[in-house]
Amino acid sequence: MVLALLAGSCAAPSGFRKGPLPREVTFWQPWLLNSAASPYRKLVVEVDAVRGAEPPQAWLDGLAAMLRQQCNKPDGVRVVRGQTISAAEAASSSISALALRYLDGPPAGAAFIYVLYYNSAMNPALKTANPHAVVFPYPCAIFIDRNYNQAGFGDVLGGVILRHEVGHLLGAARDPSHGDGAHCRNQDCLMNPVFNYIPELAAIGEAPTPQTWFCGDCLADMARWRASPAPANLRFRGPFLARREGRYTVMTMPNTVHLHLGGSGSLPVELMRKAVRDAGAGPLRSREGFILSVSATGDPLTVQAALNEALHDPAAPVRQAAQLYRSKLAAP
Ligand SMILES: [Zn+2]
Ligand SMILES: [Zn+2]
Numbered sequence: 001m002v003l004a005l006l007a008g009s010c011a012a013p014s015g016f017r018k019g020p021l022p023r024e025v026t027f028w029q030p031w032l033l034n035s036a037a038s039p040y041r042k043l044v045v046e047v048d049a050v051r052g053a054e055p056p057q058a059w060l061d062g063l064a065a066m067l068r069q070q071c072n073k074p075d076g077v078r079v080v081r082g083q084t085i086s087a088a089e090a091a092s093s094s095i096s097a098l099a100l101r102y103l104d105g106p107p108a109g110a111a112f113i114y115v116l117y118y119n120s121a122m123n124p125a126l127k128t129a130n131p132h133a134v135v136f137p138y139p140c141a142i143f144i145d146r147n148y149n150q151a152g153f154g155d156v157l158g159g160v161i162l163r164h165e166v167g168h169l170l171g172a173a174r175d176p177s178h179g180d181g182a183h184c185r186n187q188d189c190l191m192n193p194v195f196n197y198i199p200e201l202a203a204i205g206e207a208p209t210p211q212t213w214f215c216g217d218c219l220a221d222m223a224r225w226r227a228s229p230a231p232a233n234l235r236f237r238g239p240f241l242a243r244r245e246g247r248y249t250v251m252t253m254p255n256t257v258h259l260h261l262g263g264s265g266s267l268p269v270e271l272m273r274k275a276v277r278d279a280g281a282g283p284l285r286s287r288e289g290f291i292l293s294v295s296a297t298g299d300p301l302t303v304q305a306a307l308n309e310a311l312h313d314p315a316a317p318v319r320q321a322a323q324l325y326r327s328k329l330a331a332p
Helices: 057-070 095-102 150-156 158-168 199-203 216-226 269-279 300-310 316-330
Strands: 003-006 042-050 077-085 110-118 132-134 141-145 194-197 234-237 240-245 248-253 256-261 291-296
Touching: 042 057, 042 095, 057 077, 057 158, 057 216, 077 095, 095 110, 095 141, 095 269, 110 234, 132 158, 141 158, 150 158, 150 194, 150 199, 240 269, 248 300, 256 269, 256 300, 256 316, 269 291, 291 316, 300 316
Parallel strands: 042 077, 042 110, 110 141, 256 291
Antiparallel strands: 003 194, 132 141, 234 240, 240 248, 248 256
């Protein structure tokens, strides 16, 4: 029996996207923060889990080994377990709410990947979800539902699935000559959107899939990225990934976009963190359902100039946040 299972929510029903990745995913090249040695010479992966959904240590060790090979991080790669989330809390929280509450972010001087393991069977409001990497607006998070486990797929291939998802955050298969910009066309490649899973092989001690590693094309993608300098306007500020543009800064967390108008010297990171935690249940949402918030520092002319720039940001949720702020300013 061969089970073909989709891995990755970025996939169209066929497994491949109909068109290229949206520009707002690609124009700022955030995956280079993970791949390149500059500006961050080290990489930290934070792994949070709901109690009962924790990943085995072997999956995390396999991920650390892959990252040491595929990223240019002279000061090292660390995969660290964060807090364990109680079953009671997981039973009544959305996945992005858990991430916004528990994501600690990188220590100073490190690039960052966040992984959350949960089990949708523990929350009646959730449907079973494919394991998936999120490439926008916070292109450094992975969510893995342990309930996605048909015929033991998730438990047996958990280490391989984790490497596939992290491959998305390293720009593997980004080159359209061998894929759709997210997944690879090579059927034996770890970055193919479909895993050929043969559970009987596991029973006799063999790998139950041929797709345990990247093909040569995907390896070449990641080699190219780790030799490319990351854009100078991207930095982690606390747990936020910040993109500085002209007179404004776009701060993101999972499912969340915060627009700061004015100087970046004194970004109120702690206040933003609190605003985002509180805004999880609040009213401001983009058309895609992202949590939006806006802050401003400086004199009214500076803020107005920053607002005019943000209204033309390449990312739609940033433009929407700017429009909401403009309507608030215009209100009597
Ligand atoms: Zn995928
Ligand atoms: Zn490939």
